[in-house]
Every structure is written in structure tokens, then in C-alpha cells.
Amino acid sequence: MKKVLYIGWIGFGNLGDELLWHVFKELSEQYYSEDEIEVTPSFPGVDFKNVEPYDTVVLGGGSLLLPGYLQVLQKAADLGKDILIWGSGMDWVEKEQLDKMLAGENISLGKLFTEKDGELMKDVFNRVSFAGIRGPLAKKALEAIGVDSEKIRIIGDPGLLLNSNSMVDKKEKIIGVNWGTTYNRLYGGNELAVEDALASACKKLIQQGYKIAIYLVWGSDKASCQRLFDKINDPEHVVFDEKLYKEQELMTILSRYTMTINFKLHANILSLAAGVPCVALGYRFKVFDLAYSLGLEECVVSPDSLTLEKDVLSRIAYIETNYDDILSQYKENENLYKPYLIEPFQKKIF
Template structure:
């Protein structure tokens, strides 16, 4: 029996991270494994896992109760916060000194970091049993060549098995918004205004619209604010975070999806649904490019200049024009998704094979 702790950004009511955890548990929840997951908020248990409150002390004291520490998957890691990266190095060394296994799995780490952070990450990589990130440029930054134990992978969720229901409606456009701020201000209102104008044009063109919230609270607030402009129109619906799980199985109902949330793009690729990626950060843009969708991709981040070096605005007309291109090229996009999904799924599945070999105390192949 193996005792495994999975440390990530779990229990924060973010659908992307929920899907990451579900994928991990689909591979690790075996009778011979005892799984512990520190959670910000406990979820309804559909499988046998031990949910404990998320606190950094568990990263230290968990070494006495577990055989394996898995850090990841997910993208919200402090890759250039020197103190926190140093903390991860200390935690790694503690677990290794106690003869435990340490794995960093499917984590999103940007190569845009200082020399000190790169030095710390290099030491983490050297001392772990397996280190797999979503970003191949990371290893170039820390000056370590990729190997069987240290390399990149596609997003973990590509290995999650879903039986999408057959398409039943070809006139619905899904819009996955991304509310990047915790406050309602002029930036928030400008985003709402852009989406309102987009929806007005889609309604004129005969489409129905579903607004999708991937995070509880923030995205819920945005889709409600947009819906307020169409409160008497039944052709505009809101799908809140709490209801998104059921909606995933019906993803193929969409004619196309406008994807601001990263995992809405992952789901669209898995379901072969034409997508218009709108990248507020690098990970969505990179995935779109890897899938051959770069010409259909837009950038928009009007509140966080750190991603692109400046705030990036986007107009409703730009979104509408790009969506028209996506729909006109839907067969081409579907073929690109079918082709590249095989590669994404293979990359993720091979990474899981290595993870399981480490847990079972075999040499990663």
C-alpha cells in the first residue's frame, strides 16, 4: 500500500483545477493507494480520498505519514517568488532525506524568471524523482537538458476520459469568460461592455449564447453582469460554476466556443469543437499554437500588464470577425484538433506511466 499526498491548487472552486485533480485521482485511486489531498474547501467525495485543510505545514509534516509527495498539476506556482521557490526546495530536501519520493508533475512554470529562481529550480529538479512541466522552455532556462526523468508534457486533463454526448444543437455559441479581478471597476465594466456587444451581434445572426463560468465568484459575477443586459432574452443563458460539471458532457452541443479559460480550450480540443482562443496569458496562446490554431487566436488582458508587458485591449468587432473565420474554417479546425489531440493524449498518458512507475518504486522509463 502506497500513501500519496497530492499538493496543488485544489479546493478553490476553479473548474480547471477540479479537472486536474479528477484526472490525477482517476489514475491514482487504486485499492493499493491511500490518497491525501490538502484542500482549501472540501468537496463532495465521489471516491475514497482523505481531504485535509490546505496548509503549508502539511508539506513538511506530511513526510511522516506518506511515501510519495506529488506537487501539481496546475499553473499557479510561484515560479519567480524566490522565497517560495526556496521553500519548495527545502521541502523537497526534507522528503528526500526521509527517503521519500518527490514528484513535480504537470506544473506550469514560465521561463521568465530571475537567475536566482533558475538556480533554485535547478536544484529542485536535480533532487526530485520525476520532474515534468508543461513548458519545454523551462529546462532551457535552468540549463538542464530534458531526459526520461525531466521533461515537458501536455496538460494533464488530456488524459481524462470523457464520453461527450452527441451534438444536438448547432446554433449555440459558448463563451468562457475570464474575470481576472476581484473587484468591479472600470476595467471589469469595459470587459462586460465588449461581451455585451459580441452577444448582440450573435443574436442578430441567429445564434443562442451560453456564458460559462469556470471559477466560482469571479466568473459567476461577470456572466451575471453580462446577462443583466439580456435579462428578458431566453436565448442568452448563464452556466454558473456549480452547474459546469453537467455542461462538460454536452460540450459538443456548441457550434463553437470562445475560450478565455485555458481548460475551456482543452475541453474543446478533446471534444473536437471549433474554438476561438482568447489568451489572457501565455499558456492558452501556447496550447492554441501547438494545436495549429494560432491564426484563430486573439490576445486580451486589460488588467494584468505582467503577461504581455502592457495591458492588451480587444474590441467586440475583432472577436466577431475572428469567430466568423473559425466557423467558416470549422472542418479545418476539427481536423487539426483530431490530429493534435492524439499527440496531446499520448504525451500526457506517457507522463502518467512514469508517475505510476515512481509511485511503485520502479525506475522511471
């Protein structure tokens, strides 16, 4: 029996990271028998830096293309272990560099990664059995660091393998709003200004005949959501559901809505998987990377915009006009990436 270590930011109550682990676990159970592999997830209490007991180490979904995690993969490779990167993404690229990247200009990630970090990344990508990352912008960032383009595959976010078990056919004129906190670690560095713009946009959407349903995907987001509810100050047309749902429960709820506006990354995938287009608040690099991987960059707004309220409303109008095309675009990319995400399991790479 092979022993597999799955590394993810799990066990902290963040729905996005938890659902990525659930997808990996389900695929492992689907394609391997119990006597073929034993998977250990990196929950709190598991020393994932101690790779000695394992045959294979998998860097899983989430924005984990960081030196600390890649050092664990390097150590595992040095010990003769098999290493894989499965749907991992990148984050923390500065807005200035993102803007240059999107303009087709050369970028410099010297503030984010040292030369030593670059050597580490090159070494790991040269030695992995499978190197599948989330999106095209992360690929450009890795190339800028010096990783060989041929060694990088874009396989999409593992959340694309989510299928809603029970979707509601009849849509209601409700816009779901996912809000929360990143402790001001977002483009523009001013969460409260984003919150104010979002509250103003919601008031205008209510005037257009929509109801607003505020929801969360992480327990720590509760206070922010409550504050947004209070700022909109219209309990007749706004609800705040404080419950933290599992992914299938939440997708069933979201499937009733006309569309969503989402702060947290995987709230966007949960919405789209439930057949509901969304406006993504591109608070950091990873949101843009996901949107570009799906061809839905027109649905992203940047929180450092001086016209954020207007930007949100214009994206809502864009969704109203291009509703079916957006869902078709998502489905097309879902079908593109699914075989890549399943490949390591089908081919029994580990």
C-alpha cells in the first residue's frame, strides 16, 4: 500500500480549501482501492513537513505555490519520494505587476520571491511527476521566475469537478452577496471602502427590483457580513444567512439566485457550478488567475478601482445581457479541465 500525503490549507473552516480536499478524497476513493493507497490530509496536528512516512507527497488545491510548501516537495524529492502538484495556484502578486502582465509587458517578482526561491521553484517543477496549476496568470508568473514553460500545465481549479446534487430550476430575483475579510490584505488595502461601495451598489440593485442574500464561506467573515447587512439597512429586501454550509448545501441555495457577487475565490466556483453567473471581486491575484482560466475576465472588478460601485453595477448589467453565454463559457472550460484534473487518478500516477 502506498502512503500519500495531501498538503492543503485545511482544518481551518474555510469552505474553499475544505472542498478541494473533499474532491481529492472522493477521486482517490473512486480510482483506488483501500489496499492500494492510504491518504493523510495535512490537518492541524499532522506534521506535513515530516515526509519520511510517505511514498508520495501531493501539493493540492489552494494558493500554495509558495516557498514554504515547495520546500516540503523538494525535501520529499531529495528522499526519493514521488511529488505532484495538483491544481495549486499562486497569490500575492502585486497589482502593479498584475497590470503589467495583463498589458503584455514583462514583469518582475523580485519583491515577492528571492533568487533562492526562484531556484527552488525551478528545481521542484523539474522533478514533479505531475505539474498541474490553476491558471494562465500563475503560469506567466512562474515563467517570470524562470520555471521552464514546458514543465507547467494549466489544469484548472479542482473545484471545477464539483457537481451540484440538487439544483433548483426556478430562479428568484435574488442576488447572492458573499462578503468577508482578508484583514486588509487586498488590492487597494482598504476593505471598508470596498464594503461601502458594495453596500451602495446593493441599494441600487434593490431599486432595480432585486433582493439581496448575504452569505459566508468562512466563519471569520461573519462580522464583516453583519456590518454589510447593517450598512444596506433594508431588512425588507436583504437577508443575512449566518450559517456556514457544506458545499452541496450551499450550491442548492445558490441555484435559486439569479446571480451572485463574491469576495472569496471559491464562492465564484460554487456559484457557477450551481448554474449561477457571478461578479468576482478581484481582491488579489488568485481571483484574476481563476477568471482568466475560465475566460470570464469580463466578470471581475478590482477593489482598488475609484469607481467600484459603478464597476459592480456595470458587471451586473453585463451578466444580465450575456447570461447564457457566461454559463456556456464556464461549462466549456469545466469540460476542458476535468480530464486534466482526473488524469493523475485515472493513470494512477501515484
